[in-house]
Amino acid sequence: MSNDVMYENWASIYEKYTCIRGRIAEADETAAFLDRCASGGNALELGIGDGRVAVPLSERGVKVEGIDNSDSMLKLLAKRTDLVKAWKGDIANFRSEQRYNLVYCVYNTFTFLFTREAQLSCLRSAVDALNDEGILVIETAVPDLDGLVNGQKTSTMLLDHENTILIADVHDPLKQNMVSTLLWFSGTSVRRLPHRVRYVYHQELDTMAECVGLKLAERWEDWARGAFSGSSKRHISVYRRTGL
Numbered sequence: 001m002s003n004d005v006m007y008e009n010w011a012s013i014y015e016k017y018t019c020i021r022g023r024i025a026e027a028d029e030t031a032a033f034l035d036r037c038a039s040g041g042n043a044l045e046l047g048i049g050d051g052r053v054a055v056p057l058s059e060r061g062v063k064v065e066g067i068d069n070s071d072s073m074l075k076l077l078a079k080r081t082d083l084v085k086a087w088k089g090d091i092a093n094f095r096s097e098q099r100y101n102l103v104y105c106v107y108n109t110f111t112f113l114f115t116r117e118a119q120l121s122c123l124r125s126a127v128d129a130l131n132d133e134g135i136l137v138i139e140t141a142v143p144d145l146d147g148l149v150n151g152q153k154t155s156t157m158l159l160d161h162e163n164t165i166l167i168a169d170v171h172d173p174l175k176q177n178m179v180s181t182l183l184w185f186s187g188t189s190v191r192r193l194p195h196r197v198r199y200v201y202h203q204e205l206d207t208m209a210e211c212v213g214l215k216l217a218e219r220w221e222d223w224a225r226g227a228f229s230g231s232s233k234r235h236i237s238v239y240r241r242t243g244l
Contacts, residue, residue, distance in 0.1 A: 013184070013191060014050055014073070018107075020158060020165075029223040031056035034104055037135045037238065038062045041101025044129055046091040046122065047109035050076035051084055058083040065098070067091055092118040096129045103129050104137040111140055111197035114177060116208075119198065123212045127241070136214060136239040142232055143199040145171065162186060176200070202228075202235050214239040 019025075030053050034043065041062075045054050048066025050073055058064045058081065066086040068074055077086055091105070092113050103126045113119045126136050147153045151171040158165040164185040169178050176198050184191040200208075206216050217240045221232035228235050 013193070014076070017184075018052060020163065026223060027052050027056050030106065031060055033223045033225075033236070034102060034137065035060045035062055037104075037137055038102040041131075042098070043102040043104065044096065044098075044100045046103065046105040046126065047107075047112070048077060048084070048086050049073045051080050053104075053106055054084045054086075055081050062102075065096075065100075067094055091125070092122045094125045094129075098129070099131040100129055100134055101131060102135050102137065104139075106137075106139040108140050108197065110138050111199055112195070114196060114198050115175075116198070119200065120208055120211060123208055123214070127212050127214060130241070132241070134241070135217070136209075137236065138205065138239070139234065139236045140200060140205070141234045143201060144233075157182075202237065205237060209239050210242070213242050215242045 034053070034057050038057075043057065043062050043064045045064060045066040048054050048068045049070075051066075054064045054066055054077070064084045066077070066084060067089040068077075068086060069088060069090055071088065074086055074088060077084060091109070105122075105126075110119065110122065113122055123136075130136065147155065148169075148171055151173070152169065154166060154168045156165070157167055166183045166185075167180055168183070169180045171178055177196060178199060179196045180194070182191075182193040182195070184193065202219065209216065216237060218238040219228045220226060220236045221228045221234065223236060226232075
């Protein structure tokens with residue numbers, strides 16, 4: 001399944017899904033973190049989606065622009081606000097005449113690039129879009145390979161009186177890919193939502209960043225700046241240009 005088709009399938013349920021997962025509730029906290037990183041300048045979001053983060057960030061006075069490869073997501077964004085300029089494009093290979101104080105990529109979007117080459121290309125494009133003192137922020141999950149049996153597992157993400165969400169994963173260790181299908185039971189309806197990621201450990205992300213001229217400045221386990229540790233489920237990594 002191509003990236004475009006996958007994202008189009010998710011667009012119709014994205015807001016409800018992110019709300020259930022608690023991501024709507026933390027959007028203001030995310031925006032506050034990114035606002036400080038932008039230092040009064042402008043920002044570019046890679047994989048802007050429906051503007052879950054971009055809209056509250058723009059409401060703080062940051063000039064936000066964004067890229068997404070889903071027409072449906074961009075339409076959702078356009079319905080929410082006219083403060084954010086966004087265009088259709090591939091975050092693995094983009095060019096912008098504008099230079100930004102902040103480029104950011106949140107909610108595991110970086111891992112939706114299925115190969116190391118695509119991820120490196122994304123980082124190169126991001127560096128080219130930064131001004132000399134610009135900051136790159138990436139949020140992604142810490143890989144969770146526990147519970148795999150013969151390279152597979154099925155787990156329950158949510159179970160309440162209205163929704164049951166299951167996810168079936170198949171692991172490809174050679175490519176560092178996790179191919180998954182989310183099954184969402186709600187009332188009498190069932191939605192099947194496939195997706196695929198190339199997971200990245202934080203050490204590898206740091207190495208890739210170094211390859212394109214970036215260095216790690218900060219790393220946190222959440223947007224409230226909780227300390228990153230061996231038990232953290234995700235990380236927010238902040239990079240600056242090497243030599244600054």
